[in-house]
Amino acid sequence: MFLDGLDVSMVGVALPSIGTELGLSTTSLQWIVNGYVLGYGALLLLGGRTADLLGRRRVFLIALAVFAAASLVGGLVDDGTLLIVTRFVKGVAAAFTAPTALSILTTTFREGPARNKALSIFAVFGASGYSSGLILGGLLTSAGWRWNFLMPVPLAILALVAGIALIPRDRPADAGGHDLAGAATLTAGMLLAVYSVVSAPERGWADPVTILLFVLAIALLAAFVVIEQRIAHPLVRLAILRIGTIVRANLAIIVLFGSYLSFQFMLTIYFQAALGWSPLRMAFALLPAGLIVAFVSPYMSRVINRYGTQRPIIAALVSLSVSYVWFLAFGGDPTPNYAADILPSVLLIGVGFTLAFSSIMSQATAGVEDSEQGLAAGLVQTSGQIGGAVVLAVTTALVTAGSHSADGAAVATFEQYRPGLILVTGVALAGLAVMLLGAGRRRRDPEPEPVEDDVLEPAVP
Incomplete structure (x- = not known):
């Protein structure tokens, strides 16, 4: 989880330097990102189910080794096409490690407080990786963009060694192979x-x-x-899609990733292109959101144990919606006051992601047999990636449509981003309405059994 977040944010910061050294066009640079998204988003569902069918430990370790090898090759190549190929291979590897890692957690820890705490810790590492990548990306790019690709290699090897030593062996599913x-x-x-x-x-x-x-x-x-x-x-038992809580969790993560990733994408470009901020200043401006997720997520298990999953998800969508509305109202000043105009949106988006991520993951895997935990994990992560990709694609089209003035000259003003901001706000509000409607039609989440919050209790094999 840490590696995924680290890799995505570091590579994004390094794109301009990569284009300059390798002579890549903007279109080619886009595929350094999209190549990863293609491999990752397309194979998540297959990756999760493969872990169920062939064994989670085996699939996780093999995919992690491929991830490390692709990172090493990506840092050494001098050809843009080969670099894009390594990004696709890394995306494929991550499509197997991500749902497998989640299903290892959900099958190791009992459903309830123990699993909720494990998922909260899981979220901490994702946020820490992404936040660290923003800062490290800016620092490493100044030393050479290749370090952004080589940095994950020793971490992947360390995770591989730890996985061999710590992940228990498991038996593949009996049917579906x-x-x-x-x-x-x-x-x-x-x-x-x-x-x-x-x-x-x-x-x-x-x-x-x-x-x-x-x-x-x-x-x-x-x-x-x-x-x-x-x-x-x-391969996939489609009846799993008739479970209401799983459907709501998948809809919620589509809204979360779709609006969150698009909003952050616009902020990174707006801060640098319109406000003239450096990549490092931009990274520090967004850092508070990552810090909130990193420091508050460990306590999300207590929130879920007390209130269930649906109420934190609704609260998260409220927080995200207010964040986007605030930026629409106050972020367009040509010389904004960071503390008054921008920081509230950054803080609210951090709160929203903190409340949502662990709650959605817990709800998406609750009540699912161990033999299908990889399937449930792959399904929710696929929904997040597809939702993020679709909303980001539409957002990009809206921003691009307003990126030139009447005489064809490129412009970088707040008005260029307003249609995209309105879109992500609409996505968040629509998701909130759906979640409220669903909450009105269902019974309250069952009360969890009283278990110590501080104890991670593994499930009995």
């Missing part, structure tokens, strides 16, 4: 779907190729659904 047609249609359909989303802003949403790719992706995913309904041992 022979659905080759389902695996093929799911992989191809998700790859096409994610590729369509990340390439649409460049090609155009109404472009015939974009439309054809979306149609093919839908056809492949429809074929996957038909196969899963007819095969004796499906």
